[in-house]
Amino acid sequence: MTGLRIVHAHGDRITATEPATGVELFSYVYRPEAAWEAPKPYLHPIRTLAGDIVTDYRPNDHRWHKGLQFTASHLSGQNLWGGNTYVHGEGYLELPERVGSMAHVAFDEIDADEDRLVIAERLTWHPHSGELWADEQRRIEVHDVDTESGSWALTWTSSVTNRRDEPLLFGSPTTHGREAAGYTGLFWRGPRAFRDGRIIGPDGEGPGLMGSQGPWLAVSGEHDGADGHATIVFAHAPENDHTGAEGTHPDHWFVRNEPFAGIAPSYAFYDELVLDPGDTLTRRYRVVVADGAWEREEIAKYLEARPW
16 A cells, blocks of 8 residues: 555644545544534545545434544433433433533644554543543554455544543433434444445344444445445454453444444443443444445455454
């Protein structure tokens, strides 16, 4: 791979371009946006190597869905997801006093060489009232840019430390009583064209994978405008212990292809995750962006050939 080209518009965004094709693979936007949308940094647009966009931004059904972003839908009574807040027995309510934010503090590293691009960032998490609830160390690494397979990958690591004097409770609408809505954590919102896209897991496929566990999950869809398909793959790092077999709080997949395409490896799907004062929650994921409709065997072979 020839080194990616970085352009940093200070106070706004970082854009990464694949020099051989001139395709802007993504923009990492960190400027604050509307308070109602729980402002936080995000990646959008994300493109395949062919130049096709595989994220959505502020769709009219959920204005706070922005590409690929790290979220917390229910956090000790606050909403760092954005928009209406789910309240059991009442549904989704407009409660602006519960909508918080994740704020950019500084970049510790922005660099690219022949094999890898790195963005390392410090952030702070806040309830609506503005107190400091958590620090986050975030690292986004772009690697395995492969024109032959038409794919590239990023690894997203977030380490969140509780700065309160009491536990932080990470939850989701499902932990608060809504079935099959355990979304929180790293969340991808697909483009409208990916509605009704194919959901693929290691041992099955389809919307029935909602709430399941597995080392990876993918969605493929067909583009509007341009001919062809693309596939998005999410994979757990081994240390995530996504099944909870080694004592880590387990992760489960939030995935939909109707009424929109979305994936989140949720760390609080069925049960709240409790983070004690001073403790740190770390999750690491790989996201693969590929041209074409990859089959299960192709996805498994790709991941096996690129161990952590």
